[in-house]
Amino acid sequence: xxxxxxxxxxxxxxxxxxxLAHEIDWTTHGLGPVETWPSALRIPVSLMLNSGFPxxxxxxxxxxxxxxxxxxxxxxxxHPQAFGRTFFENWSxxxxxxxxxxxxxxxxxxxxxxxxxxxxxxxxHGELEETxxxxxxxxxxxxxxxxxxxxxxxxxTTEKVLRxxxxxxxxxxxxxSLESAQMGVWSVDLTTNRVMLSKEARGIVGFDREYESxxxxxxxxxxxxxxxxxxxxxxxxxxxxxxxxxEYRIVRPDGQIRWLQARGQARYDERSKAVExxxxxxxxxxxINARERLSEQEAQFRTMANxxxxxxxxxxPDGHIFxxxxxxYDYTGTDLAEMEGWGWRxxxxxxxxxxxxxxVAAFWAGEWKQNEVWEDTFPLRGADGNYRWFLSRQHPIKxxxxxxxxxxxxxxxxTEQMSLQEELRDAVRARDEFLSIASHELxxxxxxLKLQAQLHQRAIGKNDRTAYSPERVDKMMHQTDKQVSxxxxxxxxxxxxxxxxxxxxxxxxxRFDLCGLVEETIERMKTQFTDSSYGVxxxxxxxxxxxxxxxxxxxxxxxxxxxxxxxYGDKKPIKVFVRSHANRVTLTVQDKGxxxxxxxxxxxxxxxxxxxxxxxxxxxxxxxxxxxQIVLAHGGTIGVESRxxxxxxxxxELPKREAR
Amino acid sequence: MPCxxxxxxxxxxxxxxxxxxxxxxxGYEVMxxxxxxxxxxxxxSLTPSQxxxxxxxxxxxxxxxxxxxxxxxxxxxxxxxxxxxVLIATATSSAAGSDNIPHAMQRIQKPFDxxxxxxxxxxxxxxx
Numbered sequence: 001x002x003x004x005x006x007x008x009x010x011x012x013x014x015x016x017x018x019x020l021a022h023e024i025d026w027t028t029h030g031l032g033p034v035e036t037w038p039s040a041l042r043i044p045v046s047l048m049l050n051s052g053f054p055x056x057x058x059x060x061x062x063x064x065x066x067x068x069x070x071x072x073x074x075x076x077x078x079h080p081q082a083f084g085r086t087f088f089e090n091w092s093x094x095x096x097x098x099x100x101x102x103x104x105x106x107x108x109x110x111x112x113x114x115x116x117x118x119x120x121x122x123x124x125h126g127e128l129e130e131t132x133x134x135x136x137x138x139x140x141x142x143x144x145x146x147x148x149x150x151x152x153x154x155x156x157t158t159e160k161v162l163r164x165x166x167x168x169x170x171x172x173x174x175x176x177s178l179e180s181a182q183m184g185v186w187s188v189d190l191t192t193n194r195v196m197l198s199k200e201a202r203g204i205v206g207f208d209r210e211y212e213s214x215x216x217x218x219x220x221x222x223x224x225x226x227x228x229x230x231x232x233x234x235x236x237x238x239x240x241x242x243x244x245x246x247e248y249r250i251v252r253p254d255g256q257i258r259w260l261q262a263r264g265q266a267r268y269d270e271r272s273k274a275v276e277x278x279x280x281x282x283x284x285x286x287x288i289n290a291r292e293r294l295s296e297q298e299a300q301f302r303t304m305a306n307x308x309x310x311x312x313x314x315x316x317p318d319g320h321i322f323x324x325x326x327x328x329y330d331y332t333g334t335d336l337a338e339m340e341g342w343g344w345r346x347x348x349x350x351x352x353x354x355x356x357x358x359x360v361a362a363f364w365a366g367e368w369k370q371n372e373v374w375e376d377t378f379p380l381r382g383a384d385g386n387y388r389w390f391l392s393r394q395h396p397i398k399x400x401x402x403x404x405x406x407x408x409x410x411x412x413x414x415t416e417q418m419s420l421q422e423e424l425r426d427a428v429r430a431r432d433e434f435l436s437i438a439s440h441e442l443x444x445x446x447x448x449l450k451l452q453a454q455l456h457q458r459a460i461g462k463n464d465r466t467a468y469s470p471e472r473v474d475k476m477m478h479q480t481d482k483q484v485s486x487x488x489x490x491x492x493x494x495x496x497x498x499x500x501x502x503x504x505x506x507x508x509x510x511r512f513d514l515c516g517l518v519e520e521t522i523e524r525m526k527t528q529f530t531d532s533s534y535g536v537x538x539x540x541x542x543x544x545x546x547x548x549x550x551x552x553x554x555x556x557x558x559x560x561x562x563x564x565x566x567x568y569g570d571k572k573p574i575k576v577f578v579r580s581h582a583n584r585v586t587l588t589v590q591d592k593g594x595x596x597x598x599x600x601x602x603x604x605x606x607x608x609x610x611x612x613x614x615x616x617x618x619x620x621x622x623x624x625x626x627x628x629q630i631v632l633a634h635g636g637t638i639g640v641e642s643r644x645x646x647x648x649x650x651x652x653e654l655p656k657r658e659a660r
Numbered sequence: 661m662p663c664x665x666x667x668x669x670x671x672x673x674x675x676x677x678x679x680x681x682x683x684x685x686x687g688y689e690v691m692x693x694x695x696x697x698x699x700x701x702x703x704x705s706l707t708p709s710q711x712x713x714x715x716x717x718x719x720x721x722x723x724x725x726x727x728x729x730x731x732x733x734x735x736x737x738x739x740x741x742x743x744x745x746v747l748i749a750t751a752t753s754s755a756a757g758s759d760n761i762p763h764a765m766q767r768i769q770k771p772f773d774x775x776x777x778x779x780x781x782x783x784x785x786x787x788x
Contacts, residue, residue, distance in 0.1 A: 436752065436753070439751070439752075439753060440720055440751045440752055443751035443770050443771055444672055444675070444751055444770070446770075446771040447672075447675055447751065447770040447771035447772070448672065448674040448675045448678060449771075450771040450772075450773075451675065451678040451679070451682065451771075451774065452674075452678055454773065454774035455678060455681060455682055455685075455774065458774060459685075464685070475677075479674045479677075479678075482674065483674060
């Protein structure tokens with residue numbers, strides 16, 4: 001026994017695994033008592049247990065597994081039970097991977113494998129681990145040369161492999177990002193002066209080569225006008241140690257000029273000597289062009305915005321106005337300090353400001369439908385304190401992603417248009433009213449004539465003798481005559497208006513005495529005066545007044561003025577005056593009737609206008625318009641003097657001769 | 661029993677005269693007024709038994725137009741004059757709008773046919 005204990009002491013040291021070996025009762029174990037072990041086993045086991053390098057030995061037909069302390073961690077939780085079990089028991093999960101190798105060892109081959117991937121089950125309840133091992137398997141022969149065991153020295157390389165793999169992935173990513181960013185990498189060895197360019201960098205500059213010196217690179221592809229500048233910026237970055245940054249033009253082999261942006265940083269050795277300058281280049285031609293276009297556009301825009309007749313402004317997406325054109329300041333008499341943000345409210349009209357603020361705030365808050373244009377019309381106070389009307393519009397200015405980056409608005413002065421529109425509306429209203437009156441006036445004589453004809457027809461049909469009585473016939477003839485001349489006058493008036501409008505009112509001059517014409521006209525209208533229970537107008541004064549005029553047209557003037565006096569004269573006496581002066585005559589028709597209010601005095605001479613409600617007096621309201629046009633065509637003037645309730649005097653002044 | 665008189669309110673002398681003649685030859689009793697104001701004066705002067713049963717009313721008239729007259733009659737004297745049937749005879753073309761008289765029986769458009777005039781009068785004012 002002593003011998004055996006001694007022998008065991010010689011073979012097994014006091015390492016952890018040596019102790020395990022001591023404790024095992026090898027007599028009942030497949031290997032038998034230690035002293036019976038052949039030296040081919042004893043010597044390697046002793047060597048192994050004393051080594052700090054991970055090793056194991058698998059011995060005998062059962063491949064009993066013995067290992068050292070350095071190997072134990074590879075077994076994980078299988079250690080320490082693994083010591084003395086079989087190779088297969090310990091490594092069943094990787095048996096498929098290693099059994100071909102073991103067979104080769106059995107045939108006498110020594111094997112060395114690097115970074116073999118093995119999926120091991122090292123944690124009792126854990127999952128399979130991906131591990132990598134570099135190892136050697138060698139056969140152990142007995143004294144007779146027969147292979148009885150396998151010896152393995154191994155090292156786990158899992159960490160190294162995974163790190164290398166991560167590095168590869170990161171390098172691939174880096175290369176990919178350089179490529180996708182179209183970024184080139186360059187470096188200048190400051191000791192040899194050699195210039196290296198990455199594949200991407202060569203693609204950017206267009207020359208697939210390296211350079212003996214930075215100057216050679218500069219002379220090869222930098223734009224001649226930029227060479228001096230590039231050399232100076234580069235060498236000052238080398239000297240100062242500050243980050244290198246530059247923008248310059250290059251000329252590619254095909255003559256194309258591109259803009260590059262270069263960045264870099266010098267590297268220094270321990271003696272503070274610059275040894276390398278390395279960095280990147282990217283092609284920024286498109287950005288530079290866009291930047292130039294933008295600043296050009298900006299300049300154009302400001303010039304334009306100050307030239308346009310509108311008041312213009314720009315706001316942040318939230319509606320904070322940060323810019324107005326000069327015209328805004330000129331019109332409102334304000335400055336940016338007063339107007340910035342929501343200051344514009346100060347120049348709005350109190351009656352409109354709440355509505356405008358509410359509407360625009362909703363718009364800026366995005367409560368409107370997309371593509372809807374904001375539009376409103378409101379008054380703005382000018383520097384003089386007066387308000388003018390503006391049509392306000394705003395449009396969003398968007399970035400490529402469609403986000404609103406600012407609002408651009410214009411306010412167009414529409415005061416003129418609005419008053420024109422109003423005038424137009426008034427004119428249309430007056431015309432419609434005229435058409436309705438004209439229709440009414442034309443229908444009235446037609447009604448009378450039609451009634452008369454049908455009554456007569458009916459009487460004849462009934463053989464009613466009274467229809468032929470002299471009184472009835474006389475009355476009928478009188479009525480017919482009156483209504484027909486009324487119709488004629490209406491139609492004539494309308495034709496005159498049409499002639500005046502188209503400038504076809506012709507004056508046929510002949511020499512006659514105006515006083516005589518006035519008397520003739522009054523004589524012709526006598527029945528109208530008596531019918532209306534007026535006295536015949538008194539021609540208060542009639543001086544002989546001979547001139548060159550259109551007799552028929554002046555007859556019309558006198559008739560219209562007298563008819564007017566009958567209509568509005570309140571059945572009070574009408575007076576007519578004719579006065580002769582050196583080169584002109586005046587005709588005055590005076591009534592003592594209802595008179596004309598001051599604000600109506602100008603309007604009564606306009607087309608389709610009359611001083612009082614259409615319902616109250618019949619007629620087209622064209623008389624005074626036509627009268628005035630005839631007087632004007634003679635080179636004369638017409639005016640009215642009147643007081644409400646006291647009557648009116650219409651005064652016509654005519655030159656005796658046609659003006660040369 | 662003969663029907664009640666017919667009141668013609670019309671500013672055109674000839675038309676008023678001709679309508680009167682047309683009704684008289686058929687045997688109607690006729691009253692005349694040359695505008696709304698005159699008509700009001702006339703109605704005020706009549707005793708209830710003398711009131712017309714029917715009124716032929718022009719719209720566009722000086723002093724007081726037809727619409728105003730009809731409104732005043734309905735508003736201020738409905739108990740007395742509300743029963744007088746109103747026939748409108750007008751040259752203005754629109755029936756709707758400011759000159760609309762809701763209680764009018766019929767609107768005769770000038771220039772009208774004599775037959776149309778007679779049949780409207782007979783329908784609303786009765787036979788003479």
